[in-house]
Amino acid sequence: MKRREEQAMEILEAADQSLLEVIDHVLNKGVVVSGEAMLGVAGVDLVYLRLSALLCASDRVQARARKK
Amino acid sequence: MSPPLNVYALSDAPPPVEVRGAQGEAVRALPAGSLFALAGEVDQRPDLTADAVRAHDAAVRRLAVACPALLPVRFGSIAEEVDFSEREAELLEALELVRDREQMTLRVYGEPQPAERGSGTAYLESLRRSRSMPALDPLRAALAPLVRAERTEPHEGPLIASVYHLIDRGSAPEYLRALAGVALAVRVAPTGPWPAWSFAPELLR
Secondary structure (H helix, E strand, C coil), rough: CCCCHHHHHHHHCCCCCHHHHHHHHHHHEEEEECCCCCCCCCHHHHHHHHHHHHHHHHHHHHHHHHHH | CCCCCEEEEEEEECCCCEEEEECCCEEEEECCEEEEEEEECCCCCCEEEEEEHHHHHHHHHHHHHHHCCEEEEEEEEECCCCCCCCHHHHHHHHHHHCCCCEEEEEECCCCCCCCCCCCCCHHHHHHHHHHHHHHHHHHHHHHHHCCEEEEEEEEECCCEEEEEEEEEECCCHHHHHHCCCCCCCEEEEEEECCCHHHHCHHHHH
């Protein structure tokens, strides 16, 4: 079975802006009720870094599209 | 062994209507002290897929419609039993904060500010400024009548921060209109309304 972080990365790479937003809220926010949350703390940091980069990337794409 | 529970949210009362979970299962309200964990019995831990993440989001949204006070629970929270006794006070306080409210999320894009070198005091001041985001003060002024609580999360890079605003339910159109009328040095992209994802007690510290 793939590691959770790898699964998260695969989703992130394929996600559009609206899915990125959902992922950030659903995976990085919310109450943590068990030590067994899907991603360990290190995994969440990793996802967050990638997510920030991707949110930026699609924002730039949109900004370019608007300028045209 | 009891079947695993996929926990979607916490509330201070059971939903008054039946709500379906991410896998179509009926959501049960499990009492835990004076709280209720809103959870569905599932066969196994959901895989981390785009569909599963969207289904969790949708289940939390359905529960938020049914429950005036609702704290979303992070995806992948599988438990066999729930016990919040040590955190009950702070969770109840957070439920009061989010009652009849929802969240708007702002992504703030701009030039990253280099951290100031020099004295510890200067460093702490620059850290404080990056957290308080003075560039957003005109926006705060315009949105003040609508915003009940704010949480700011600084990031590295061109996405310089995320700002989360708690607003009264139903006031998102008004919020977006007010936001559109503000001129800022940074660019701000809003999404929402969301359930109050960013106002879980552990995120407020």
